[in-house]
Amino acid sequence: MNKFYKRLLFAAIFSAAVTAEQATAQSVTAAGSGSPNKNKIGSFTSVKPDGQSETITYPSETHTIQQLAKTGFTTYTDGTTGTMPGNNDFTAFIPVAGSSKKGYLSINHETTPGGVSILDLLLNEATNLWQVEGVRKVDFSPLVQTTRNCSGGITPWGTVITTEESFNLGDANNDGYQDVGWQVEIDPVTAKIRDYDGDGKPDKLWAMGRKNTENIAISTDRVTTYQAEDGGSSCVYKFVANEPENLSEGTLYVLKRDSETATTGTWVAVPNKTQADRNNTRHLASAVGGTNWRNPEDVEFGPDGKMYFTSKGTGTIWRFKDDGMTVSGIEAWVTPNLYEVKYNGGSQMENWGTGIDNLTFDGEGNLWALQDGGRNNLWVVRPDHTPENPKLELFMTTPFGSESTGLTFSPDFKYGFISIQHPSRANTATFTDAAGNEVQFDRDVTFVFARKQFLGKENQPAVTSVSENLIGVYPNPFQATTKVKVEVPKQGYVSVEVLDMQGNKVATLFNGNLNAGEYTYDFSPSPTSGSTIYLVRTQVNDQKSTTRILQVNQ
Incomplete structure (x- = not known):
């Protein structure tokens, strides 16, 4: 294995040091208090749930943001002409050698044809601001193209996978595979697509099947992955690779719930050995009994060992425990309802609605839930939430016409990287970010947010950390x-x-x-x-x- 990837596996995902005045897992009460002496990114007081406006609303008393890239303004520096396109989606921070101060930010573009931009990032400790040191464009032409690069995932070996949420027909290069509807693994260091069979030509992840894939979650065992299809079969899938760190061949399964109300289910094998099988995964998954979850989107590993996934069509966040060939504990963990939001100065009921899309956990077990539909809010579900005793906070409301997309965190969980997709061009409100830039949400914007003591020169923390x-x-x-x-x-x-x-x-x-x-x-x-x-x-x-x-x- 490449030494670079070994270092990433060891340090990036699971062994990042968290510099903090009080370096301990916060209680839920502390996490929700928004007290200035707390250093966790999930420590805030909810914003007032007023719905969309011309800008974002976030807990500015404790947090701040810095714009990193903007559609039509951020220019490629790798010799590619033009500026970064729009519909920014999955926003993946891949650290260099486990660092929370240097890394690559891979940004999906949910366009037709699709695309991926990679920002080379460095945290300038003198200014406490992030520097964009390069902007590169991934070349998908050897694979004909990609389309609607939606969400994706970060592998334990330091690559990023972008997924095509499309089922368009076409085989322009006559290789036997439909051109779009797949997943693609990219090395962020080189911005190159992976070549699995060593023939000098990059490959898509054919064995995982063709479908409207939303995202991918890759286990630390380096062979097991989970995906969901937004539309089509509306199924949840598991893929077990034949060998670690090589997702080009393996066995594909679809989740079949034992009944409409059962808490148990079974993984049923989906044929995926021939090109014909792989081109028709969504139809084969339904034919073998895969359960329709009503537009499932993001699938994520929870800190409790369970898998969490969203049903965008119903607004439900489900969870289950994978027992190997069966699953147990299927539960609708968060359901559409009116929830009380306590903000500075009062409280009011806010409708959870539908459209829950992207999910990601922070270091304290908070689940950040990004909404594509309803009021397009960014929610935080506390670790002790139950359907009977809900514990939810509202972190952000979005600009007119938009949704928030693709949140990932730095390894130390101080910094969150996120995008605002397709805001209205009529949005004219501006505000000054941590770097002194005037930010206007009239086009897609990618930014980083953090508690104030970690972002912006005037907010530098007076904290001593273990080297x-x-x-x-x-x-x-x-x-x-x-x-x-x-x-x-x-x-x-x-x-x-x-x-x-x-x-x-x-x-x-x-x-x-x-x-x-x-x-x-x-x-x-x-x-x-x-x-x-x-x-x-x-x-x-x-x-x-x-x-x-x-x-x-x-």
Whole structure:
């Protein structure tokens, strides 16, 4: 495996150090308080649910934004002529060597033909602002084209997958495959499409099947992926690759619920060995009994080991536990309803409605839900939410004519990268962002948001953090046991604790004084039936850090 990707796998997804004044998993109460001394991106007070206006409404008392790119204004720097196109969708931050300060931002364009732009990003620590150091355009011509590049996913090995939400007919290059309706893996370092069979020509992910795919979620086992089809079969799929980090061949399954109200289901194999099979996945999935979930969109891994997915047609967020060839615990976790939104100065009921689209979890287990339909809100569902005792917050309302799309976070969860898609050209309101730019939402905009202390020169935090080389966790992800290495630069107080995602202490690996040196501690949690995320909270003298680690099935 390429050393670059190994570093990404180890550090980028699960082992990012979180610099924070209080580096611990917040309680739900704290996360919702919006208190200025909190440092988590999910710590805010809801905005007033007034619906769309000419600009975005977000918790500006605690958070700020910085514009990174805008349709028709951001110019390509790789020799490609022209400016970045519109309909910005999936906005994927892929870190360089696990860094939360340097990476690639891959932006899908849900257009016909489609496209992907890649921004080379660097956080300037002197100004506390992000710099765009290059803008590149992915060349899809070797594959004829892509169409309506909607959502996608980031692989554990550091690539990005863009998905085509289209079922248009056509085989312009006569290779036996329909041209569009697939998924494509891109190396963000080179902006090149992956060639799986080594014939010098890039390939789409034919074995995953042709359908109106919304996104893809890739497991840390590097072979299992989940997808959903928005329209067509309206099914939820699982693909198990034949070998790790190679999604070009494998077995495709579709989820069949045992009955309309059952909490259990079965993964049924979908034929995908021939070109004819692969071209007709949506029809074959329905024929073998795949359940129609009414336009499912995003599928995501939850911190509780469950899978979460949306039903855009009903406005429901579902979840289930994958038990291998069967699933259990199918539950409508968030359903259309009127929910109370408490904002500064009052509260009112807001209709959840339909159209829930993109999903993503932050480091505290909050689920960020982006809405394409209804009032096009950006909601946050707290970890202790239940249908009987709802816990939801409203983070953002969107400009007239638009929806928010494609949210992903930096590995330390300080920065969220997101786009505003197809706002009205009649929007004229402007405001000044953290970099001093005048932002106007009259075209597609991609921006980064964070709590104020992490974005903007005047908001730089006076926080001491553990240097990245003072702590390491390996292996990560792990199965039974992992090791936590701590380097103590000088004699003093050291604390190493492990917490679950709700902030409960799982283990104390060390607490006391140590001489200067390097120390290693073993962590072996109790066996679990599914993937489990933990937080390793470390203090070395006055420096604090939290590292996110993942235990996977043995």
